[in-house]
Amino acid sequence: MNTTTQVSDSALVSLYIAGNENAFEQLVNRHKNKVYTTILLIVKDTYTAEDLMQDAFIKAIHTMKSGRYNEEGKFSSWICRIAHNLAIDFFRKEKRSPMITLEDGSNVFNTMAFAEDSAEQLQVKEDTHARLRELIQTLPQSQREVLMMRHYADMSFQEIADATGVSINTALGRMRYALINLRKKMLNSNIAYDKNLYTE
Amino acid sequence: MIKTSTQNELIQYVYNELADDACAQLESTFMHDDELAEGCSELLQLQSLLDSALKSPHECAVNNILSYSKSLSLQS
Known part of the structure; x- marks a missing residue:
């Protein structure tokens, strides 16, 4: 467990604007997985997702360096919203069909500690997580959107309500149904609530 | 059967968005x-x-971002 006090995002942004590149590196490493996953769940292609992730951070760099960054909001919500908008723009421009083509089979979840896992256990975890991402994509669009905005893009329910033009109760209801449906789909797919599958 | 309003509160609770007093009330209900x-x-x-x-x-995608930022700093 990490017992050191973590520097806040806000402090890292200030340091970065003052010219500290290490602060930016920390920000990127702290948020890259959420930004990447947010995009990946929309564009469904790992290479495109990496390109758009780079675009999102480059946009953020320009905003921060030019002094236009608004410190009122959370950095995580802000960067994930940039990523979400870029992914939606890309999706609309490309008019992609919602094919599920997520896995290229080459990546492991390097955010997790797998040192004690056997190759077979590793494969089970990879398969489970890949299947879960596929199931998220089969949720109705309005539910998937709220789940991604809240869980991966770190937006509050009020921010989601404002962004999607609905009441906070509707946003909460959509999240509730997203989780209920996801749970049902998991049970139907034999993805059990097995802690060994997701503990770090 | 859990009421819809309570289910919504539960979601706000697990996402740390429930007010302190409502949190305490929910925890006592547990x-x-x-x-x-x-x-x-x-x-x-x-x-x-x-x-x-x-x-x-x-x-490499992460390194591209960091390199881009550094290159901008060098230019300014």
Whole structure:
């Protein structure tokens, strides 16, 4: 467990604007997985997702360096919203069909500690997580959107309500149904609530 | 049967968006409402599972971002 006090995002942004590149590196490493996953769940292609992730951070760099960054909001919500908008723009421009083509089979979840896992256990975890991402994509669009905005893009329910033009109760209801449906789909797919599958 | 308003509160609770007084009230309800406590436990497990589904980009994509930022700093 990490017992050191973590520097806040806000402090890292200030340091970065003052010219500290290490602060930016920390920000990127702290948020890259959420930004990447947010995009990946929309564009469904790992290479495109990496390109758009780079675009999102480059946009953020320009905003921060030019002094236009608004410190009122959370950095995580802000960067994930940039990523979400870029992914939606890309999706609309490309008019992609919602094919599920997520896995290229080459990546492991390097955010997790797998040192004690056997190759077979590793494969089970990879398969489970890949299947879960596929199931998220089969949720109705309005539910998937709220789940991604809240869980991966770190937006509050009020921010989601404002962004999607609905009441906070509707946003909460959509999240509730997203989780209920996801749970049902998991049970139907034999993805059990097995802690060994997701503990770090 | 858990009321819809309570289910919404449960979601706000697991995402740390419930006001302190409402949190305290919900936590005291857990003590005598097994169905609610079970619902909360399931939500927390789902949250963990969703966290584990996070995927990492390749290191080279991250390095591109950092290099771009450094190159801008050198220019200014």
